[in-house]
Structures are given as structure tokens and as C-alpha cells.
Amino acid sequence: MQDIHKGYSTVDQANDVIFLFRFLDVADTVPAIQEYRQLMLDLAPMNPGQHILDVGCGVGHMALRFAERVGSSGQVFGIDKSEIFIREAQRRATQRGLAVEFKVGDAQQLDLPDQSIDLCWTERVLMYLEQPDQALDEMVRVLKPGGQMIMFDFDYDATIIDGKNRDLTRRIVRLLSDSVPSSWIGRQAQRLFKERGLEEVKTTIPVIRTNFMPYKMVFGGTLSQAVQDGRLDAEELDGWWRDLEQAERAGTFMVVSPGFIVYGRKPATRR
Numbered sequence: 001m002q003d004i005h006k007g008y009s010t011v012d013q014a015n016d017v018i019f020l021f022r023f024l025d026v027a028d029t030v031p032a033i034q035e036y037r038q039l040m041l042d043l044a045p046m047n048p049g050q051h052i053l054d055v056g057c058g059v060g061h062m063a064l065r066f067a068e069r070v071g072s073s074g075q076v077f078g079i080d081k082s083e084i085f086i087r088e089a090q091r092r093a094t095q096r097g098l099a100v101e102f103k104v105g106d107a108q109q110l111d112l113p114d115q116s117i118d119l120c121w122t123e124r125v126l127m128y129l130e131q132p133d134q135a136l137d138e139m140v141r142v143l144k145p146g147g148q149m150i151m152f153d154f155d156y157d158a159t160i161i162d163g164k165n166r167d168l169t170r171r172i173v174r175l176l177s178d179s180v181p182s183s184w185i186g187r188q189a190q191r192l193f194k195e196r197g198l199e200e201v202k203t204t205i206p207v208i209r210t211n212f213m214p215y216k217m218v219f220g221g222t223l224s225q226a227v228q229d230g231r232l233d234a235e236e237l238d239g240w241w242r243d244l245e246q247a248e249r250a251g252t253f254m255v256v257s258p259g260f261i262v263y264g265r266k267p268a269t270r271r
Contacts, residue, residue, distance in 0.1 A: 017084050021059055023217070024058055024061070025059075025061075028061045030214075032206075032209065033208075035206065036152055036206045036208070036259055036261060037062070037123070037152075039204055039206060040121070040123070040150050040152060040261055040263075043150060043202060043204070043261065043263045044119055044121070044150040046066060046069045046070055046119060047069075047070070048069075048070055048071040048074060049070060049071070049074045050070045050074045050118040050119060051070075051074060051075045051076075051077070051116060051117050051144075052066045052070060052074070052075070052077070052117070052119050052121065053076075053077045053078075053110075053112065053117045053119070053120045053121065053139070053142065054066065054076065054077070054078045054079070054121050054122070055079055055110075055120060055121065055122040055125060055135065056079070056080055056081075056107060056122055056123070056125030057078030057079060057080050057085070057089060057102065058080060058082075058085050058089070059085050059088045059089050059092065060078055060088070060089030060090075060092050060093060060100065060102065062121065062123075063077075063078035063089065063093075063100050064089075064092060064093060064096060064098055064100060066121075067093070067098040067100050068098070075099075075101065076099075077100070077101045077102075077103070077112065077117075078102045078103070079104070079105035079106075079107065079110070080102075081104065081105070081106060081107075083104050086104050089102045090102045107122070107125065107126075107129060107138065107139075108129060108134040108135045108138060109134075109138065110138040110139070110141070110142055112142045113142070114141055114142065115142070115143065115144045115145065115147075116142055116144065117142045117143055117144060118143075118144055118147050118148070119148045119149070119150070120139040120142065120143060120147070120148070120149045120150070121150055121151075122135075122139070122150075122151045122152075123151065123152040123153070124153060124154070125151075125153070126151060126153050127153050127154060127181070127183055127185045128181065128182070129181060129182055130181045130182070132182045132192075133192055136149075136192055136193070140196050140197070140198070140266060143266040144266070145266055145267065145268045145269060146265065146266060146268040147265070147266045148264070148265050148266075149198065149264050149265075149266070150261065150262070150263045150264075151189060151260075151261070151262050152259055152260065152261050153185045153186045153259070154183075154186055154208070154257050154258070154259055154260070155183065155184060155185070155186030155187050155257070155258055156173070156177040156180070156257065157173070157177040157183055158186075158187070158257070158258050159173050159176070159177070159255065159257045160254070160256045160257075161173060161244075161254070161255050162247065162252070162253075162254035162255070163240060163243060163244065164243045165236070165239070165240060165243070168236055168240055171232075172232070175222075175223070175226055175232070176219055176222060176223075179222050186258065186259065186260035189203070189260055189262040190203045190260075190262055193262055193264040194264075196264075197266075198264030198265060198266060198267075199264065199265050199266075199267055200263070200265045201262065201263065201264045202262070202263045202264075203262050203263075204260075204261040205258050205259065205260055205261070206259050206261065207256050207257070207258055207259070208256065208257050208258075209254075209255070210256075210257075211248065211253065212244055212245055212247075212248035212253050213248075215244075215255050216244075220241075223237055224237075
């Protein structure tokens with residue numbers, strides 16, 4: 001089973017990148033994702049002529065939209081660690097006639113000059129980084145005075161699952177949380193923004209609810225690997241999935257995760 005949950009950190013070694021492209025395309029249309037992105041855009045509006053950086057741009061969904069907003073007088077940069085994603089993003093930009101500068105890059109060491117960006121945007125990226133604080137340092141560095149920074153990420157340790165087996169459900173939530181390097185980044189981000197001197201820091205916490213099949217698609221690979229590693233019992237896990245699938249059929253399936261939108265502005269002048 002494709003491990004979508006952790007797969008974005010190893011995209012270039014994935015067996016089926018077309019599947020990942022399609023999954024991202026489907027995710028881009030999910031109402032809950034569209035809703036939190038609109039909240040982000042409301043907090044951090046973009047204007048023609050601005051320079052925008054999308055950190056962890058994937059196949060370029062948002063970067064291409066940003067290019068339409070800033071127009072020909074602006075500039076959009078999209079960086080991602082995956083060469084495969086960057087190639088696909090560039091193909092899409094060329095197809096649509098949009099001038100976006102896509103680059104393979106490391107969020108923890110941005111290849112951009114100091115004070116060159118009006119807005120840094122990142123979503124569902126920082127939890128996959130070993131040093132998200134270093135990535136935030138880099139984003140602050142490249143922001144112009146008065147520039148804006150906004151992020152969205154989950155806090156997987158706070159995921160709520162209505163599972164029949166309470167102890168097993170707690171173990172699975174912990175296992176999934178521990179399977180990415182920085183699963184607490186959502187709850188930490190407000191503090192990290194303020195520690196970096198950002199002003200007007202605002203936090204919004206939309207609750208993201210999912211259905212059974214998307215949830216199993218995202219996390220099934222990670223849990224199957226946990227069985228292979230001896231961290232979960234195969235029979236127990238099969239029963240857990242059956243209970244959730246039965247709940248879906250009964251209309252009682254409940255899995256929600258808190259998402260954290262955090263916004264801040266770099267001071268216009270040094271203090």
C-alpha cells in the first residue's frame with residue numbers, strides 16, 4: 001500500500017508518482033482544504049507586483065494561483081525537495097502560460113536573498129522536517145520588513161478517532177503522530193512565530209474532518225508498515241479497520257484533526 005502519510009518526504013523514491021500526483025489533485029478539491037486555504041488568503045492577502053514564496057509547493061497548485069494574483073509585475077517562487085514534483089509543477093506552469101520560478105530546494109536552507117519576499121506561504125510541510133524551527137528562521141530571513149508569513153499544519157497527536165477499541169485507537173494515534181519528525185508543529189507554531197520577533201501573530205484552528213476511504217488511503221501504508229515492524233498486531237489492525245468501515249456505512253464514522261493556521265508579520269523597522 002502506498003504510504004501517503006510519509007511518502008511526501010521520499011517522493012523521488014516512490015513506486016507510483018502518478019498516484020501521488022492524482023492524490024494531490026483530488027486533495028486540492030476537498031472542501032475542507034479549500035476552506036482553510038481561503039482562511040489563509042483572508043489573513044494574508046496578495047497584491048499585484050508582490051514577490052511570493054511557496055515553501056513545499058508540491059505540484060504547484062497554490063503557486064500557480066498566486067501567479068495569477070500578483071500578475072506580470074510580481075514574481076512567485078515555488079520550492080520543494082522533490083525533483084519529480086518540481087518537474088511536474090513546471091510542466092503545469094508552462095501549459096498554463098504562467099511565469100513561476102520552481103526550484104528543487106531545502107526549506108531549511110533557502111536559496112534566496114535576504115529581505116526579498118513579501119509573503120512566505122507553507123502548508124502541510126513543517127511536520128515533515130527534522131528542524132522546522134530552522135525553516136522558520138529561513139523564511140523570516142528572506143521576508144522583507146513588513147512582509148507576511150503564514151502556515152498551516154496539523155497536530156496529529158490531537159487527532160480524534162471514534163474507535164471501538166479505545167486502547168488500540170490511542171496506540172494508533174500515537175504511532176501515526178510519532179511517524180513524522182515534527183507532529184507537534186501545529187501547537188508549537190504560535191510560540192515559534194513570536195520567538196522570531198514576528199508581530200500581529202494570529203492563530204486559527206480549523207477542524208478537518210475526513211471520510212473512511214481518504215483516511216485509510218493516507219494512513220494505511222504507515223500502519224501496514226507498523227505491522228511488518230512488529231509494532232501492531234495484524235489481526236487487531238484488521239479488526240480496527242473493519243470497525244471504522246462499518247461506522248462509515250452506518251453514518252457514524254468520526255475522525256477529526258485540528259489544523260493550525262498561524263500568521264505573522266515581520267517588523268517594518270528594526271527595534
